[in-house]
Amino acid sequence: MSETVLEIHLPKLRHNYQFLRKRLANSTKLLAVVKAFGYGSDSVAVAKCLAACGVDYFGVAYVQEGVALRNAGITQPILVMHPQQHNLEVLITHKLEPAIYSQRILDAFLTTLKATETTHYPIHLKFNTGLNRLGFQPNHTNQLLDLLNQNKNLLQLKGVYSHLAASDDLDEESFTQAQLDHFEAIVQKIKPSHPDTIFHALNTSGVLNYAAAQYDMVRTGISLYGYGNDSAVDTQLKPVLTLKTVISQLHSLQKGDSLGYNRAFVATDSMQTATLPLGHADGIGRIYGNGKGYVWIHGQKAPIVGNVCMDMIMVDVTNIACNEGDAVIVIGDNESAEALANHAGTISYEFITGLSQRIPRKLIL
Numbered sequence: 001m002s003e004t005v006l007e008i009h010l011p012k013l014r015h016n017y018q019f020l021r022k023r024l025a026n027s028t029k030l031l032a033v034v035k036a037f038g039y040g041s042d043s044v045a046v047a048k049c050l051a052a053c054g055v056d057y058f059g060v061a062y063v064q065e066g067v068a069l070r071n072a073g074i075t076q077p078i079l080v081m082h083p084q085q086h087n088l089e090v091l092i093t094h095k096l097e098p099a100i101y102s103q104r105i106l107d108a109f110l111t112t113l114k115a116t117e118t119t120h121y122p123i124h125l126k127f128n129t130g131l132n133r134l135g136f137q138p139n140h141t142n143q144l145l146d147l148l149n150q151n152k153n154l155l156q157l158k159g160v161y162s163h164l165a166a167s168d169d170l171d172e173e174s175f176t177q178a179q180l181d182h183f184e185a186i187v188q189k190i191k192p193s194h195p196d197t198i199f200h201a202l203n204t205s206g207v208l209n210y211a212a213a214q215y216d217m218v219r220t221g222i223s224l225y226g227y228g229n230d231s232a233v234d235t236q237l238k239p240v241l242t243l244k245t246v247i248s249q250l251h252s253l254q255k256g257d258s259l260g261y262n263r264a265f266v267a268t269d270s271m272q273t274a275t276l277p278l279g280h281a282d283g284i285g286r287i288y289g290n291g292k293g294y295v296w297i298h299g300q301k302a303p304i305v306g307n308v309c310m311d312m313i314m315v316d317v318t319n320i321a322c323n324e325g326d327a328v329i330v331i332g333d334n335e336s337a338e339a340l341a342n343h344a345g346t347i348s349y350e351f352i353t354g355l356s357q358r359i360p361r362k363l364i365l
């Protein structure tokens with residue numbers, strides 16, 4: 001039995017889902033983003049739980065992530081936000097809905113539809129309104145409408161969307177508003193001829209900060225997992241993931257003793273350290289070493305000392321009464337992944353999606 005475990009608390013996931021639902025109009029659909037193994041949790045477990053709650057849609061980044069959901073019996077529509085040319089046929093076989101973001105992917109998709117004799121296939125058009133990552137330019141809209149018209153029998157315009165660059169940063173409010181204005185102009189052009197198309201623009205922070213732009217659907221990820229990019233919202237969300245481990249061994253160091261690889265830490269006084277069975281191969285990056293990261297033992301903060309090893313970290317427990325075998329919490333209810341990540345100069349998203357597949361997942365029903 002491994003002594004490190006990642007608990008996935010489904011009652012907390014349901015709570016976060018309900019929290020978001022209450023912030024939306026009754027008619028607004030909710031797409032749950034479950035890419036990257038459900039933000040490092042378990043995409044199938046999360047999707048099954050949310051499907052039972054009545055979620056409308058799922059979103060993944062890549063085709064294989066959608067295939068995993070279909071293979072697990074998920075029947076809701078699934079948007080693939082970054083399909084690639086080589087797996088369009090697999091996408092079609094698994095009834096996944098592609099984001100069409102460029103002329104190249106549109107041409108490839110039309111070719112694949114013809115080759116597989118598929119008709120009226122649901123797609124979402126992705127527009128670039130300022131993130132400059134994926135998407136058609138807004139001035140392409142009329143041309144795309146013509147193309148859709150010419151390919152009516154092949155394509156069904158199920159959705160049209162864009163993605164905000166800085167919805168979590170209110171200092172960038174005017175930039176975000178400009179993105180939303182570009183999107184609104186696209187909606188005005190497309191909606192008259194496509195009244196049933198689902199328009200969607202908001203991610204988690206979009207829902208929290210720009211709810212007026214919820215259109216027909218929102219795409220929420222991080223908030224479902226319990227983080228809202230906002231300390232006031234965080235008090236109302238429940239972190240779904242708890243990462244637990246145990247103390248493998250205690251060591252007493254004397255002044256001048258070094259600890260860990262490359263002797264990155266040297267004791268300035270006598271002290272006690274605890275060795276824990278998780279390291280950078282589990283997702284505790286080296287960025288968390290040398291005092292940047294910490295864990296919790298008996299409710300007290302124990303900083304990581306020295307370099308993070310592949311399979312282990314060492315923490316300072318000089319002022320914590322503890323024994324080998326005692327429980328350690330890395331992230332949990334009151335041990336925020338957001339705070340830990342921020343302390344090391346990164347964000348909750350990176351910490352939780354980086355938790356590797358080596359850590360056993362345990363569902364808490």
Ligand SMILES: *Cc1c(COP(=O)(O)O)cnc(C)c1O
Pocket residue numbers: 033081163202203204205219220221222223
């Ligand atoms: C990942 C992603 C989301 C979800 O964002 P959160 O901030 O986690 O809510 C929504 N839309 C797109 C296009 C994404 O890539």
